[in-house]
Amino acid sequence: MLSFLMVKEQLRSKMVFLLLLYMTWITSVESNQKNRHFGDIGRVPADNEPIIRELIKRVEVLEARDVTHTQVLEELEKKHRKEIDELKLELANQKHEITILRKKSAGRSRLIAILMRRTKPCVESCVTGSEETGSDIQNLSDESKVNRIRRSMNEAKIAFTAGLTHTFSHAGAHQNIVFDHVETNTGNGYNPHNGVFTAPVSGLYLFYTSVLADNNREVWCQVVVNGKNKGSAYARGTDGRHDQGSQAIIVQLQQGDDVAVQNVAADDAIYGSDGIYSTFSGFLLQQDYSQNIVG
Structure with a gap:
């Protein structure tokens, strides 16, 4: 805004300068006319008329610019005045919010001071009580350690692996695959006569099966828990070759739940031999201690 005011002052200075120049010229002309004859008075020399017209033209241009700049300055002044008023209002609102x-x-500081005065006796009484509480926590911690020791001593060890030593050339639909060769059966959960594992305890178990399809045959098996499919394995032998399929699952079992590997489609062929190419394995990951152990 200051720059516009400076421009306006410069324009006014130029106008004043031109007016003074014009008046000086007029005075000079009048003084020269005094020495002329009576008939020459009032006549401006012809060679001075272009100068007069040029001066008048410049004065008019300067006046037009002055009007234009005055309008611009007034608009800017209105705009800035509006912005200043808005800033003043915003400042007043902020001062009110700060207050x-x-x-x-x-008020909160006074409330905190009151609460501190009221709770001081309670803090003193709680110091004594905290010692008793710490003793109780220590007792609970010791009891927890004892329970963990008891659990580790009583935790069941369950794991098995069984393999197939003969080929099922024409397995029936939903027939249990009986893995007859028992390699490991810790906990005696697996039955090699019917191919079923029965959970001795509740807990989290992992089971894995791998089946080999006979050459130019296919096999589609499922790992079932209480008769429900939990995972499938598929293999198809082509060009006179065998093919291997496998599956692993982790399931939560309750004591007495049974797990088996079943053939799905009729007339599948599962290869078995002394090389133990088809297997069924499982073991307990974590025993469920929802019932307290007595020890």
Whole structure:
């Protein structure tokens, strides 16, 4: 805004300078006319008329610019005045909000002081009680350690692996595959006569099966828990070759739940031999201690 005011002052200075120049010229002309004859008075020399017209033209241009700049300055002044008024209003609102926040802060400080005075006796009485509480926590911690030791001593060890030593050339639909060769059966959960594992305890178990399809045949098996499919394995032998399929699952079992590997489609062929190419394995990952152990 200051720059526009400076421009306006410069324009006015130029106008004043031109007017003074014009008046000086007029005075000079009048003084020269005094020495002329009576008939020459009032006549301006012809060679001075272009100068007069040029001066008048410049004065008019300067006046037009002055009007234009005056309008621009007035518009800017209105705009800036509006912005200043808005800033003043915003500043007043912020001062009001700061005053309210200060009052709230003072009130909260007084409330904290009151609460501190009221809770001081309770803190003193709680110091004594905390010693008793710490003793109780220590007792609970010791009891927890004892329970963990008891669990580790009583935790069941369950694991098995069984293999197939003969080929099922024409397995029936939903027929249990009986893995007859028992390699490991810790906990005696697996039955090699019917191919079923029965959970001795509740807990989290992992089971894995791998089946080999006979040459130019296919096999589609499922790992079932209580007769429900939990995972499938598929293999198809082509060009006179065998093919291997496998599956692993982790399931939560309750004591007494049974797990088996079943053939799905009729007339599948599962290869078995002394090389133990088809297997069924499982073991307990974590025993469920929802019932307290007595020890």
